[in-house]
Amino acid sequence: MAILVYIRNVAGTIKKQSLELSSYAHAMAEATNQEVIGIVIGEIDDSALSELGNYGMSQILKADNPNFNMRVNRVYTRIIEQAVLKTNAQYILFPDNNQGKAIAPRLSVRLQAGFVPQVLGLPSSYEPFHIEKRAFTGKALANIEVNTERIILSPILNSYGLNENKTELKIENFEPEIDEPESRLTILDKKVNTERINLLDADIVVSGGRGLKSAENFKLLEELATTLDGALACSRPVADDGWRPADEHVGQTGKIISPNIYFAVGISGAIQHVAGVSGSKCLVAINADPEAPIFDVADYGIVGDALKIVPELNEAFKQHLSDNQ
Amino acid sequence: MRLLVCISSVPDTTSKIKFTDDSSRFDDSGIQWVINPWDELALTRAIELKEDNTNPVTEVVVITIGTFQTEPTLRKCLAIGADKAVRIDIEPLDAYQTASQLAAYIKNEEFGFIICGIESGDYNEASVGGMLAELLDFVSVSSVSSVRFNKDQPIFQRDVANGKEELSVNGTAVLIVQKGFASVPKIPNMRGIMTARSKPLELIKASSSKSLIKFVNYHSPKEKEAVQMLESSDELVEKLSKEAKLI
Numbered sequence: 001m002a003i004l005v006y007i008r009n010v011a012g013t014i015k016k017q018s019l020e021l022s023s024y025a026h027a028m029a030e031a032t033n034q035e036v037i038g039i040v041i042g043e044i045d046d047s048a049l050s051e052l053g054n055y056g057m058s059q060i061l062k063a064d065n066p067n068f069n070m071r072v073n074r075v076y077t078r079i080i081e082q083a084v085l086k087t088n089a090q091y092i093l094f095p096d097n098n099q100g101k102a103i104a105p106r107l108s109v110r111l112q113a114g115f116v117p118q119v120l121g122l123p124s125s126y127e128p129f130h131i132e133k134r135a136f137t138g139k140a141l142a143n144i145e146v147n148t149e150r151i152i153l154s155p156i157l158n159s160y161g162l163n164e165n166k167t168e169l170k171i172e173n174f175e176p177e178i179d180e181p182e183s184r185l186t187i188l189d190k191k192v193n194t195e196r197i198n199l200l201d202a203d204i205v206v207s208g209g210r211g212l213k214s215a216e217n218f219k220l221l222e223e224l225a226t227t228l229d230g231a232l233a234c235s236r237p238v239a240d241d242g243w244r245p246a247d248e249h250v251g252q253t254g255k256i257i258s259p260n261i262y263f264a265v266g267i268s269g270a271i272q273h274v275a276g277v278s279g280s281k282c283l284v285a286i287n288a289d290p291e292a293p294i295f296d297v298a299d300y301g302i303v304g305d306a307l308k309i310v311p312e313l314n315e316a317f318k319q320h321l322s323d324n325q
Numbered sequence: 326m327r328l329l330v331c332i333s334s335v336p337d338t339t340s341k342i343k344f345t346d347d348s349s350r351f352d353d354s355g356i357q358w359v360i361n362p363w364d365e366l367a368l369t370r371a372i373e374l375k376e377d378n379t380n381p382v383t384e385v386v387v388i389t390i391g392t393f394q395t396e397p398t399l400r401k402c403l404a405i406g407a408d409k410a411v412r413i414d415i416e417p418l419d420a421y422q423t424a425s426q427l428a429a430y431i432k433n434e435e436f437g438f439i440i441c442g443i444e445s446g447d448y449n450e451a452s453v454g455g456m457l458a459e460l461l462d463f464v465s466v467s468s469v470s471s472v473r474f475n476k477d478q479p480i481f482q483r484d485v486a487n488g489k490e491e492l493s494v495n496g497t498a499v500l501i502v503q504k505g506f507a508s509v510p511k512i513p514n515m516r517g518i519m520t521a522r523s524k525p526l527e528l529i530k531a532s533s534s535k536s537l538i539k540f541v542n543y544h545s546p547k548e549k550e551a552v553q554m555l556e557s558s559d560e561l562v563e564k565l566s567k568e569a570k571l572i
């Protein structure tokens with residue numbers, strides 16, 4: 001038996017989240033005496049995958065038929081299903097992001113395998129299988145039992161971290177047989193913006209609220225995000241007022257993210273906002289009001305005028321990064 | 326063309342979340358139930374599409390799987406502008422069971438497309454839409470940020486890594502939506518509330534169905550350590566690098 005890890009292929013590259021997922025799978029593999037196998041779909045060079053060997057993965061099935069470059073959830077589900085059967089995987093792991101959310105539930109139906117999303121931590125037992133997941137938008141944890149023969153999990157990004165384990169990695173071509181008689185999905189147009197770091201993938205997110213006062217002042221946050229190689233986000237009123245694009249808004253009605261560091265600048269910390277960022281490893285709040293509720297959920301806080309503090313912080317990080325090169 | 330919006334009834338985000346004494350169940354006493362925020366945006370957009378007469382949308386139906394407790398939520402959907410509501414009378418055990426009940430209903434109906442939210446704010450399974458699509462062998466389109474019509478053909482826009490795609494689907498699609506789908510949720514006006522009373526709310530008996538996972542019990546997340554208030558940017562950089570080891 002094996003643990004199968006879905007490796008997200010982002011235009012021929014992999015993201016740190018796949019290394020994290022492999023680290024997580026490795027810990028499960030040690031406990032259950034299994035092997036960690038990856039499945040990757042679409043064109044990608046072996047060299048782009050080799051890093052996974054440092055995180056406990058010993059084999060990769062590569063389904064690199066160029067027809068698979070376009071993501072069709074139904075087809076991806078069938079490719080992964082065949083990889084599950086081929087490797088006789090007992091556990092199948094997906095990243096807890098939009099792609100995982102799109103494919104894992106379909107696979108769960110195909111395999112009649114219990115699917116647990118938003119997982120925190122390793123299973124507390126394997127027989128019977130018990131694991132914890134986030135519930136009620138982070139206000140509770142639920143202990144889940146799964147008794148199906150195969151089990152699908154998606155751990156929350158950045159919640160486990162990276163763990164190096166050098167393993168000999170074999171990469172093998174995989175040619176699944178897919179019956180998709182007529183293509184039912186037609187891509188009409190694609191707009192790519194490769195400059196921007198995807199908010200859902202970012203390790204560091206710099207986010208601004210109404211306390212920034214104007215759209216122009218977001219330049220200060222952009223500069224900080226650039227220094228830290230991070231992505232920009234905002235609160236809902238900021239997106240509603242058009243200061244920032246709608247797809248940057250995080251929270252209950254926006255995106256749900258779990259970066260390593262979340263900077264909440266001029267954000268009051270309304271519960272609907274916090275619901276989208278409470279999974280962050282470290283939350284830094286900068287706010288003029290020492291009573292702002294954001295400080296109740298922050299790890300580090302600075303009270304003061306964001307327009308003054310953010311440029312200082314940017315300089316301090318630049319200094320730090322150049323000192324530590 | 327008829328549209329179906331799947332509605333999950335969830336505790337208002339500001340609710341205090343408590344559990345029964347043995348922590349095995351969510352304690353819903355005193356809970357204010359609302360339309361799951363993403364479903365509310367989906368419904369808003371579906372009604373907008375119908376109200377624009379250049380589109381072929383003729384009817385907006387909402388459906389929920391739940392006990393009588395979910396009826397006020399369905400009434401609110403009707404007051405906002407849905408034409409018809411359907412409730413399948415069973416307390417859902419997990420997303421698979423919910424999706425199976427939805428699939429059993431949809432099999433005998435015809436819809437242009439079906440909309441689900443990305444996740445519901447209670448058990449946060451982010452699963453129902455995808456499971457439903459697989460049960461019916463429909464196309465699922467996730468991260469959908471907008472829908473428009475080109476004559477009678479719906480055109481969907483979805484977010485992909487670092488960009489957006491426009492696409493069309495041949496056959497019924499299940500859309501999984503999040504932010505951007507509609508910006509401000511529609512709220513019921515007086516006329517809507519009055520007419521909602523005379524709109525159909527169909528009650529259907531649940532077919533038997535199984536669940537795949539079991540919610541055993543709950544507990545509160547670890548108390549967070551108190552925030553450390555810092556005086557300067559330099560101090561923050563120092564903390565993030567030496568203490569949190571994240572930079």
Ligand SMILES: Cc1cc2nc3c(=O)[nH]c(=O)nc-3n(C[C@H](O)[C@H](O)[C@H](O)COP(=O)(O)OP(=O)(O)OC[C@H]3O[C@@H](n4cnc5c(N)ncnc54)[C@H](O)[C@@H]3O)c2cc1C
Pocket residue numbers: 208209210211212234235236237238249250251252253254265266267268269270271272273276286287288289292304305306307362
């Ligand atoms: C159903 C529902 C869903 C919602 N969903 C979301 C959601 O998904 N995401 C979301 O963000 N909101 C959401 N909201 C809105 C939410 O309730 C808050 O209104 C919103 O988050 C407030 O945004 P803000 O913090 O930017 O603005 P404000 O609440 O106006 O806060 C501004 C903050 O900036 C501080 N400030 C002012 N000047 C300065 C300065 N010079 N320097 C530093 N700090 C300064 C102030 O002290 C204040 O704390 C939702 C609301 C509802 C009812």
Ligand SMILES: Nc1ncnc2c1ncn2[C@@H]1O[C@H](COP(=O)(O)O)[C@@H](O)[C@H]1O
Pocket residue numbers: 330331332333334361363364388389390391417420423440441442443444445446448449450451452453454
């Ligand atoms: N009980 C339910 N009845 C109808 N639709 C539901 C129900 N639960 C969830 N959904 C739909 O599925 C989406 C995702 O919910 P979930 O998979 O439970 O996180 C929601 O946004 C709804 O559109």
